[in-house]
Amino acid sequence: MHTTTRSRWSATGTALVVALAVAACGSDEEPGGDSQAAATSAETSAAADPAEFCEAAVDVESAAAAGPPIDETTPPAEAQAAMEEFSARLGPLLERAQETAPEEVADDVATSIATMQQALSTGDMAPMEGAEFMAADDAIDEYMLAECGYEQIEVTGVDYEYEGVPDSVPSGVVAVTFRNEGEELHEIGIVRIDDDVDMPLAELAALPPEQSESMVQFAGAAFAAPGESDTVFLRMEPGRYGAGCFVPQGTTPEAEGSGPPHLTLGMLAEFQAE
Known part of the structure; x- marks a missing residue:
């Protein structure tokens, strides 16, 4: 996923969607939450229902695409308020996706979320372009293509x-x-x-x-x-x-x-x- 800002038929550019998704994922977590994410994944994956995960993952993508109506010209206070509202909507969806992740993809989901948390805590989006994150993202896509029946x-x-x-x-x-x-x-x-x-x-x-x-x-x-x-x-x-x-x-x-x-x-x- 690339983070270059581009004009489109939506008030939310791709770079903004990525940044806000990261913020929503990490807004209630302290840096270093990677181990907690992995532990939660391990505890829930054994009993996970693939159909529930598929729907949860699609819900995350849908919510991210419908990001807040802000751009580079939005006043900071207004942008912050919109970001917080968006985070409140997206955060529970991200949690649900992790909770329902099947064993086959649980590690990849945990890696994806941990990388987002790292990007949030450092302000550096480079990990989102890194090989580990991209491999996890590809693995999640492959699982969904094979198992979700869409x-x-x-x-x-x-x-x-x-x-x-x-x-x-x-x-x-x-x-x-x-x-x-x-x-x-x-x-x-x-x-x-x-x-x-x-x-x-x-x-x-x-x-x-x-x-x-x-x-x-x-x-x-x-x-x-x-x-x-x-x-x-x-x-x-x-x-x-x-x-x-x-x-x-x-x-x-x-x-x-x-x-x-x-x-x-x-x-x-x-x-x-x-």
């Missing part, structure tokens, strides 16, 4: 278009695996278009953010460096959806590009949840 779709990103976006998907939880076969960093950011909006997707995407953000609800996103893949689990209500890559042209894992968003170059697609 609808699965695979989408490929190239420079600059999507391949494999279906015309429709069943409503409910859908696992979207995004594979990047391009030479730049890409994402698939997914929004649900409000029911009363009939504007063509290309026109909607071209609107100023202050207009388009009021017409959609951000559902989630998957990011992948060249040659890699990422999976996001989305709880999708029936309706019209748009997928777009908001990454600036020229972006690599090492640096953000200065060109236009990839969606303006063709990385834009529409589908229905039925």
